[in-house]
Every structure is written in C-alpha cells, then in structure tokens.
Amino acid sequence: MQSEMKFTHFRLHSEYSFEKSIVNLDLIIKKIICDKQKSICITDTNNIFNSIYFYKECLKNNIKPIIGCDLNLEIKKKIYNIILVVKNKNSFLNISKLLSKFIIYEKNIKLNLFNGELKKDVIIILNLNNKIFYNLKVIKKNIKKIKKIFKKNFYLEIQKFKENKNYKNIINLSKTFKTPLLATNPIYFNNKNDFKYCKAKVSIYKNNYFIKNIRKNNYFYTKKEMLNLFKDLKKSLNNTFYLSKKCNFRINFNKIKLPFLKIKKKYNNNLYILKKLLKKIKRLKLNYLYKERLLNELKIIFDMNLSDYFLIVSDFVRWAKKKNINVGPGRGSSAGSLVSFLLNITIIDPIKNNLLFERFLNSERISIPDFDIDFCQEERENVLKYIKKKYGICFVSQIITFNKLCSKSAIKDIGKFLNFNYDFINEINKIISINENLNILEILRKNKDFYYKYKKNKNIKNLISIYERIEGLPKTIGIHSGGVLISPNKIYNYMPLSKQNKNIISHYYKDDLENLGILKFDFLGLATLTIIKNCIKNIDKKIILKNINLEDDLCYYNLRRGNTICVFQLESFGIRNVLKKIKPDCFNNIIAIISLYRPGPIKLIKDFYLRKSGKKKIIYIDENLEKILEETYGIIVYQEQIMQIVKIMGNYSLNEADNLRKIISKKQKSNMILEKKIFIKKCLKNNIDYKKSVLIFNMIKEFANYGFNKSHATAYALLSYYTLWLKSYYIEFFMAANMSYYYNDINKLKLFINDSLNNNIYILPIDINFSDKNFKTIKSINKKIRYGFKGLYGLGVNIIDSILKVRINGYFKNFLDFYERVDKKIVNYKSLEILIGAGSFDSLNQNRGNLIKKLKYLFKKNFKKNIDYLIKNIYFKKNYYWNFKIKIIEEKIIIGFFLLNNIYNIYKKRFNKSNLNNYENGIIIKIKDKIINNNFTIFIINKKQSVLEIKINKNLFKKKINLIKKYNFLIIKEKVYNNLKNYEKKIIIADNLMNI
Numbered sequence: 001m002q003s004e005m006k007f008t009h010f011r012l013h014s015e016y017s018f019e020k021s022i023v024n025l026d027l028i029i030k031k032i033i034c035d036k037q038k039s040i041c042i043t044d045t046n047n048i049f050n051s052i053y054f055y056k057e058c059l060k061n062n063i064k065p066i067i068g069c070d071l072n073l074e075i076k077k078k079i080y081n082i083i084l085v086v087k088n089k090n091s092f093l094n095i096s097k098l099l100s101k102f103i104i105y106e107k108n109i110k111l112n113l114f115n116g117e118l119k120k121d122v123i124i125i126l127n128l129n130n131k132i133f134y135n136l137k138v139i140k141k142n143i144k145k146i147k148k149i150f151k152k153n154f155y156l157e158i159q160k161f162k163e164n165k166n167y168k169n170i171i172n173l174s175k176t177f178k179t180p181l182l183a184t185n186p187i188y189f190n191n192k193n194d195f196k197y198c199k200a201k202v203s204i205y206k207n208n209y210f211i212k213n214i215r216k217n218n219y220f221y222t223k224k225e226m227l228n229l230f231k232d233l234k235k236s237l238n239n240t241f242y243l244s245k246k247c248n249f250r251i252n253f254n255k256i257k258l259p260f261l262k263i264k265k266k267y268n269n270n271l272y273i274l275k276k277l278l279k280k281i282k283r284l285k286l287n288y289l290y291k292e293r294l295l296n297e298l299k300i301i302f303d304m305n306l307s308d309y310f311l312i313v314s315d316f317v318r319w320a321k322k323k324n325i326n327v328g329p330g331r332g333s334s335a336g337s338l339v340s341f342l343l344n345i346t347i348i349d350p351i352k353n354n355l356l357f358e359r360f361l362n363s364e365r366i367s368i369p370d371f372d373i374d375f376c377q378e379e380r381e382n383v384l385k386y387i388k389k390k391y392g393i394c395f396v397s398q399i400i401t402f403n404k405l406c407s408k409s410a411i412k413d414i415g416k417f418l419n420f421n422y423d424f425i426n427e428i429n430k431i432i433s434i435n436e437n438l439n440i441l442e443i444l445r446k447n448k449d450f451y452y453k454y455k456k457n458k459n460i461k462n463l464i465s466i467y468e469r470i471e472g473l474p475k476t477i478g479i480h481s482g483g484v485l486i487s488p489n490k491i492y493n494y495m496p497l498s499k500q501n502k503n504i505i506s507h508y509y510k511d512d513l514e515n516l517g518i519l520k521f522d523f524l525g526l527a528t529l530t531i532i533k534n535c536i537k538n539i540d541k542k543i544i545l546k547n548i549n550l551e552d553d554l555c556y557y558n559l560r561r562g563n564t565i566c567v568f569q570l571e572s573f574g575i576r577n578v579l580k581k582i583k584p585d586c587f588n589n590i591i592a593i594i595s596l597y598r599p600g601p602i603k604l605i606k607d608f609y610l611r612k613s614g615k616k617k618i619i620y621i622d623e624n625l626e627k628i629l630e631e632t633y634g635i636i637v638y639q640e641q642i643m644q645i646v647k648i649m650g651n652y653s654l655n656e657a658d659n660l661r662k663i664i665s666k667k668q669k670s671n672m673i674l675e676k677k678i679f680i681k682k683c684l685k686n687n688i689d690y691k692k693s694v695l696i697f698n699m700i701k702e703f704a705n706y707g708f709n710k711s712h713a714t715a716y717a718l719l720s721y722y723t724l725w726l727k728s729y730y731i732e733f734f735m736a737a738n739m740s741y742y743y744n745d746i747n748k749l750k751l752f753i754n755d756s757l758n759n760n761i762y763i764l765p766i767d768i769n770f771s772d773k774n775f776k777t778i779k780s781i782n783k784k785i786r787y788g789f790k791g792l793y794g795l796g797v798n799i800i801d802s803i804l805k806v807r808i809n810g811y812f813k814n815f816l817d818f819y820e821r822v823d824k825k826i827v828n829y830k831s832l833e834i835l836i837g838a839g840s841f842d843s844l845n846q847n848r849g850n851l852i853k854k855l856k857y858l859f860k861k862n863f864k865k866n867i868d869y870l871i872k873n874i875y876f877k878k879n880y881y882w883n884f885k886i887k888i889i890e891e892k893i894i895i896g897f898f899l900l901n902n903i904y905n906i907y908k909k910r911f912n913k914s915n916l917n918n919y920e921n922g923i924i925i926k927i928k929d930k931i932i933n934n935n936f937t938i939f940i941i942n943k944k945q946s947v948l949e950i951k952i953n954k955n956l957f958k959k960k961i962n963l964i965k966k967y968n969f970l971i972i973k974e975k976v977y978n979n980l981k982n983y984e985k986k987i988i989i990a991d992n993l994m995n996i
Contacts, residue, residue, distance in 0.1 A: 921971045
C-alpha cells in the first residue's frame with residue numbers, strides 16, 4: 001500500500017530562496033526519480049527566479065512541474081505566511097501581477113488585492129505552523145475571509161515537528177471550515193547531513209526568524225518517510241496528489257515574442273523595409289552584388305518574421321546619432337549584415353570586407369540573434385530613457401543578474417557562525433584574496449602550504465567544508481551591464497517584475513528570457529566612445545571619423561613602432577610587441593592581429609609574421625583556398641573562412657557551412673565522425689580527391705577552435721583605427737581625454753603620462769588658478785597638457801566644483817585670498833592639505849611647509865578670529881620649509897606616483913660615481929608584509945620610472961632589515977629576472993642588498 005501512495009511536495013525552496021535554502025535542483029530531481037514521485041512544486045520565498053530552469057528540468061525527466069511562491073499576506077495588520085500556486089495560464093498572470101506589486105512597492109500582499117480578476121484560478125495555501133495563536137478568534141475570522149474569496153482553491157498547510165504547538169489547532173480549523181489539509185515538509189537542503197551548511201548560509205543573512213525555523217528534518221523526504229510522519233493524517237498526503245492534478249500550467253518555449261514598430265506608411269513593415277533599402281542602394285549607386293545580397297538577406301529576415309527587430313534597432317541607433325550620442329561602428333556578427341549597414345545600424349560594408357550574413361542569421365537558427373550595440377558610456381542611460389518613453393515603461397526593463405556567494409565576507413560570516421576568532425578568519429581570507437579568481441578546491445590544489453594546514457587543522461577543514469558547500473550559491477540580485485528587453489505586451493504577462501536600486505528589472509535571467517522568446521538587446525556602454533567624444537569636443541575642427549583614410553602612413557608608422565598606448569584593443573604590453581614584429585601595413589592586418597591576440601590562437605602569431613615577412617613559404621593544400629586565405633597568409637584566422645572553405649570545397653550552402661563550423665568547434669565527436677564522412681563525400685562529388693579532402697577537413701578541425709568572428713573583429717579594428725588616427729594627429733587632445741577618463745586608475749594614469757612624455761608632450765603641474773576638473777590641452781607651440789584636479793587622490797568632485805565656481809569671479813591672488821573665498825564646509829581641512837601637498841599653490845607661494853603650518857593654525861582657531869592678524873603675527877615668525885625629498889614624497893602620496901620629479905634624482909649622481917652601475921637600483925616605494933614561498937616582496941622605482949618587483953629571501957631580509965625602509969635608496973645584486981607583460985613590471989630575485 002505504501003508504495004502505491006501518491007504524494008507531491010508542495011514546499012520546495014531552491015537556492016534562490018537566498019536567505020534560507022541551499023537546495024540543488026538537479027540533486028532533488030534525481031531523488032524524485034528514485035522515489036518514483038510524479039510531480040513537485042517549487043515555492044521560493046518572494047520570487048519565482050528559478051521557475052524556468054525548474055520547469056525545463058522536470059519536463060526533461062518526465063516530472064510534472066508546479067510553480068508556486070512563498071509570500072506574506074497581510075489582513076488588518078496581521079501577517080500570515082502563504083503559498084500561492086499556479087493552476088493555469090490565468091492564475092500565472094494574476095500571481096505575476098501580485099508578485100510584481102509586492103517586489104516593486106516592498107509591501108506585504110493585502111487580502112483586498114484578490115478582489116475581482118486577481119483571485120481567479122489562484123490556489124492559496126495558508127501556513128499557521130509557525131504562528132503564535134495569541135487570538136484564535138481573529139485567526140478564525142481571517143480564515144473565513146480567505147475561504148470566502150478562494151472557496152475550493154483554499155488549503156491549510158500542516159507540518160509535523162516537535163515544536164509545532166499548533167498541530168491540533170490546525171486540524172480543528174480544517175474541520176471547522178471544511179478546508180482540506182495539505183501535508184508538507186519544507187525542503188531547504190538536499191540531505192540530512194546538509195543541515196549545518198544550510199544553517200551557516202542562513203547565518204550570513206542574520207535573519208533571526210529563519211535561523212529559528214530551519215530544522216534538522218528540512219530535507220527531501222521520500223513517500224515512505226512522509227507516510228511515517230503523517231500516519232494519523234493520510235488524507236493530508238492524498239490531498240497533495242489531488243491538488244497536483246489541478247495544476248496544469250504550460251510554458252511555450254522558443255516562440256519569438258517581438259514588439260511591433262509602428263510606421264507612418266500605409267504598407268506593412270516588410271514592404272517598407274524592402275522599398276527603403278532598394279532606394280538606398282540606388283542612391284548610393286551600389287552594384288548588382290549589393291541588390292542580390294540584400295534580397296537574399298531580406299528573404300531570411302522575412303521568413304523568420306524579424307523585420308520589426310531590425311527596424312527597432314535602426315530606430316534607437318538613429319535617434320542616438322541624431323542626439324550626437326556616440327554609437328560604435330558595430331559589434332558581434334551583426335556587422336556581417338548588409339541590411340544592418342543600409343539601415344545605419346553598423347557602418348561596416350560587409351561586401352567590401354568579405355563578411356557573411358549567415359554567421360549572424362540563417363534560416364536554420366532557432367534563437368533570436370543578438371544585436372549588441374555600443375554607446376558612449378556617459379550617455380547610454382539617455383538611450384534607455386528614449387526606449388522606455390517610446391514603448392512604455394511597462395514594456396521595457398533591464399535584465400536581472402545574480403551575485404554569487406564567493407567573497408571574503410562569506411568566510412568571515414562562516415567563521416563567526418563557527419565561533420572562530422578574528423585573527424584565524426583573517427589568515428584564511430588573506431590566502432583566498434591572493435587567489436581570488438580561483439574557487440576553494442583550486443586554491444587547495446595550487447597552494448601546498450595551505451593544503452598542508454587544511455589537512456592538519458580541524459578548524460580550517462570545518463570552515464572550508466562549509467565554504468565549499470555554499471560557494472557559488474546566489475546571494476543577491478544585480479542588473480545586467482547591458483541587457484534590455486522590449487516586450488510586445490506588458491512584461492507581467494510573461495513574468496513578474498523585479499526591482500534593484502529603484503530600477504525595474506526582469507524577473508528572469510537572460511538565458512530564461514531567450515527560452516521564452518522575449519526580445520533582448522544589449523545596450524553596452526563603451527569607455528572608448530566616451531573618450532573619442534571628449535577628445536573631438538576639445539579640438540577646434542570638425543572631424544568625421546568615418547571619412548578618414550584607412551591607409552594613412554603616419555598611423556601605420558605608429559603601429560609598427562608599437563606606439564599604441566591608449567589605442568583601443570592595441571594598448572597592452574604584449575600586443576605592442578606583436579605589432580613591432582608583424583609590422584602591419586594595411587587594415588586587414590589590424591583585423592587579423594585583434595583576432596589572433598587571444599588565448600589559443602596567440603600561438604599562431606609567430607607563424608603569421610614569418611609568413612608575412614617572407615621568412616616562411618605559404619603553401620595551400622588546394623588552389624581554391626588561396627583566394628580565401630590570402631589575406632591571412634594561408635592561416636585560418638576567422639570563422640567565416642571556415643564557412644567559405646566548406647562552401648567552395650564541398651558545395652555546402654552557407655547555412656550548412658555554419659552548422660558544420662559549430663559542430664566542429666563544439667567538439668561533438670559522434671557528430672564530427674558523421675560530418676567528416678559527409679564532407680569527404682561532397683568533396684569527391686566536387687572532383688576533389690580523397691586524400692586532399694581528408695587534409696582539408698583535418699585543417700578545418702585544427703583551426704575551428706581558434707577561429708574568431710571576423711565581423712566583430714572588423715568592427716573593433718575600425719574603432720582601434722579611429723583611436724590610432726586621433727593619437728597620430730591630435731595626440732595631446734587624445735591623451736588628455738584618456739587621462740580625464742581613467743583619473744581613478746593610478747597605474748593607467750602613470751602609464752599615460754609616461755607615454756605622453758615619450759611623445760614629446762609637456763605635462764604641466766597642478767595649479768589652483770589654471771587647472772580644471774579634467775586634464776586639458778594648452779595652446780602653445782609645443783604640445784602641453786595641464787594636470788587636472790580629478791587626478792588628486794581624495795579630492796571629491798563636489799570640492800572641485802566648489803573651487804571652480806568661486807574661481808569664475810577671478811583668479812586667486814594668494815593663499816589667503818583662496819582661503820577667504822572658498823566654502824570651508826565643502827573645501828575642508830583634508831582637501832586643503834591635499835591641494836597644498838600636490839603643489840597647487842606653488843605659483844602663488846612655493847613654501848608648502850609654511851602653507852601647511854598656516855592651515856593648521858587657521859583651523860585650530862576655527863576661522864573666527866582676525867585672519868589678517870594671525871597671518872602677520874603668527875605665520876611668518878618661523879620658516880617651515882620642505883626640502884626636495886619631503887616635497888616629492890608628499891606629492892607621490894597624493895597623486896599616487898612621482899609626476900614631474902623622480903625621488904631617484906636625489907641619489908643619481910652619487911650612484912653614478914660608485915662602481916655598482918651594473919646592478920639594479922631604485923627607491924623603495926612599497927613593502928609587502930606577507931611571506932610567499934619563503935620570500936618577502938618589495939617594489940622599487942628606478943631612473944626610468946619603471947616599477948620593479950624584488951623578491952628577497954627571508955634570511956637576507958632579516959640581515960638587511962635596516963636598509964629596507966620606505967623611500968630608501970637600494971642597490972640589488974640579482975640572481976635571475978623575468979619580464980612581465982603587466983605594465984612592464986620586472987621581477988628580480990635578490991642575491992644581495994646594498995646602499996650608498
């Protein structure tokens with residue numbers, strides 16, 4: 001009899017019940033299969049985030065999925081826990097609306113909301129198991145109200161645990177109101193042994209209610225276990241099965257839900273787009289190839305009903321350009337579409353650049369292709385506002401993301417949960433922070449010292465075992481950096497809405513949205529477009545970048561020299577070395593370099609430049625391949641080349657060629673064997689012998705993993721060229737724009753300033769009268785950039801704006817004039833100290849020490865006494881002069897690096913006179929207190945302003961401890977060194993340390 005019992009769990013909380021569950025759905029589904037249960041209901045707290053994944057996985061395993069949600073119901077200020085269960089499409093819509101209101105307004109759901117349509121087909125389960133029955137009359141009264149609204153769709157939940165004092169009361173209430181009981185055992189973790197892990201996760205959120213109500217039996221119970229638990233209430237178990245039969249909600253996947261773009265013309269959108277683009281081809285006087293390609297592309301677009309998709313993208317791109325918002329030349333495979341080019345979505349001519357539409361869209365593709373559009377970082381928000389205004393706020397939202405539990409804070413919280421002391425927790429956190437990109441198991445594998453401690457120390461083992469179990473679980477929600485969805489109907493028709501920082505966002509993640517067929521766009525903010533905008537804005541000349549010459553000699557001269565710091569995609573140390581080797585001389589070379597300089601294909605670079613320079617012979621397996629591979633010197637670099645090879649050699653259509661490319665790149669072995677046979681058969685039919693066919697397939701197989709999307713590479717190479725051209729012809733404006741944008745990144749700012757100096761640009765110091773918020777160019781015979789206030793660490797934007805506002809009325813005559821005029825509630829003591837220390841007042845008074853002393857005295861007197869008297873009678877009695885070393889050290893602390901004066905210059909002459917010129921030397925700028933692999937680490941800055949990393953054995957460190965002090969001059973006899981690619985740092989293993 002027990003085995004025949006049918007039962008459904010109606011309280012399953014997945015890991016998306018952030019504050020109380022660690023359930024892994026895949027493991028739960030395996031348990032359901034093993035126990036031969038036929039259905040299950042997911043009931044996450046205040047959300048249905050995981051419902052799409054849950055639904056699909058259940059169907060895959062022949063389990064009936066039921067969607068529900070755990071919420072709080074408010075009846076006259078009394079709060080009750082309920083579960084709302086989706087019965088059908090209508091009830092899903094109603095629950096979606098209710099959940100949206102609950103999340104957006106952050107209030108409990110009130111019973112009066114269920115009046116009218118919203119109550120239709122919604123199943124409600126009332127949970128009184130954890131409720132304190134202060135007033136039974138009030139509870140009865142409220143149950144009566146619920147029963148009146150929901151009638152047969154109302155159930156009472158019953159749970160069995162030792163502390164449940166309401167067990168008999170709930171049974172009596174069920175009899176009184178003739179309401180069926182529903183037996184549940186809340187599932188918050190998978191197995192009995194997972195209780196401590198769940199408790200640890202709950203403790204992170206510090207929610208005392210959940211901490212009290214998580215119990216040892218809150219794991220997945222089998223039918224047998226549930227029967228043993230509810231021996232006295234078998235009917236409540238049967239009720240779960242009968243309720244599951246009532247729930248028959250189905251989700252339609254992959255049916256594309258496109259919004260409709262209204263056009264003023266009388267004819268439909270297909271006809272409109274056809275006529276518009278044919279007229280444009282005629283106006284641009286493009287040849288027959290364009291018309292032929294256009295008609296082929298439009299046929300696929302019309303067949304897939306995507307005309308509106310293209311028109312919507314074209315509309316907001318056109319609007320952005322009209323408002324002078326910088327839009328990228330293209331991104332991703334959409335740059336391979338002629339329709340995109342003619343609609344001005346991209347500015348890449350796919351025919352001239354030999355790009356394929358089928359890489360973007362083909363008739364065999366099920367999902368919607370992505371249109372990724374780059375906008376100026378600062379103005380992206382304006383485009384979003386336009387979209388919301390055009391389509392309606394209820395039809396547009398940004399996309400949700402989920403932040404994971406994998407930070408140092410999780411270790412701290414688990415440590416507190418286990419009552420470990422702070423020092424012990426901090427020690428573990430230091431190890432994790434050094435390896436922050438690795439998960440805990442990878443850290444244990446790579447760090448032998450840590451693994452040894454883990455094996456020996458029970459406390460570490462306990463801490464790590466809990467951390468490993470909860471690492472990677474969702475913790476909070478976030479907003480996708482670029483994703484925006486536009487819906488044909490109000491969004492709550494497909495899902496509830498969520499909210500993050502006052503932004504309305506989707507309830508489902510981007511992959512779930514794709515499954516539902518909801519249209520997603522990527523509105524991406526690109527810093528380079530902002531830098532280009534700010535650069536051109538400051539040039540007294542109209543510049544249209546799309547009209548510049550792509551074969552400019554000066555641009556390629558800079559490329560061959562590797563003079564590409566700040567040039568988009570070509571600025572890293574490694575790629576600059578590649579440019580010097582390859583010596584690019586055409587735009588196609590830039591496309592290839594961007595495609596090759598990635599993990600994997602980077603190993604092909606040597607072969608590429610040897611073939612380009614003629615040092616290695618280019619051999620083609622077949623003469624038909626020469627036309628395809630000529631631009632990349634016989635190497636397959638692009639995915640489009642693979643498609644073209646397959647098309648020519650095997651007479652494949654481009655759709656078939658793209659499918660073959662995907663199969664090979666995904667390494668689907670069984671499919672690859674079959675595809676190889678088909679390819680060889682087609683080649684033989686095309687008069688290509690067997691041996692050559694096999695060689696060509698193997699070549700494709702080898703390079704398919706490395707092939708890059710040429711459409712994307714071409715679009716980004718164009719953006720690279722724009723920045724290269726600006727650097728070549730307007731370098732001071734371009735570098736100033738980069739410095740202004742990356743003022744917060746000390747490493748980049750230092751790199752940009754050094755590069756400017758190398759390109760004969762003078763950097764003028766900060767000046768209280770002449771500096772602006774941003775770095776700016778100075779009109780003169782020589783190229784000059786004035787350092788901006790934003791480059792001073794610790795000086796906020798509101799302080800800078802306050803100073804500049806006062807300065808509009810006239811330059812400051814002296815420090816006293818400045819001090820009297822600025823608002824000292826905004827420009828406080830700390831900010832004044834920063835300005836003085838950075839040399840802002842040097843043009844008025846070079847004695848920074850005296851200014852600091854004056855400042856301290858003025859603040860001590862709280863500004864209230866006669867300032868003139870203080871200046872004359874106190875300030876000048878003694879001269880507090882800063883020497884050169886103190887001055888530039890203070891400057892370095894404020895700016896983050898030595899700007900115009902290098903502290904090294906103090907010791908330069910003395911070192912040159914010594915007999916130690918062959919040894920590395922410099923000023924100590926940083927000392928790390930951690931010992932890693934028996935070594936201490938210090939950083940020095942040398943005469944070239946390069947930062948060198950010095951590894952010192954702990955015995956040598958102790959022996960020379962007197963020499964190792966910040967800002968001391970140090971000479972290093974080295975053992976070995978290696979060049980690093982990051983900011984041209986050099987690592988040195990010290991053999992001995994000296995001073996002069």
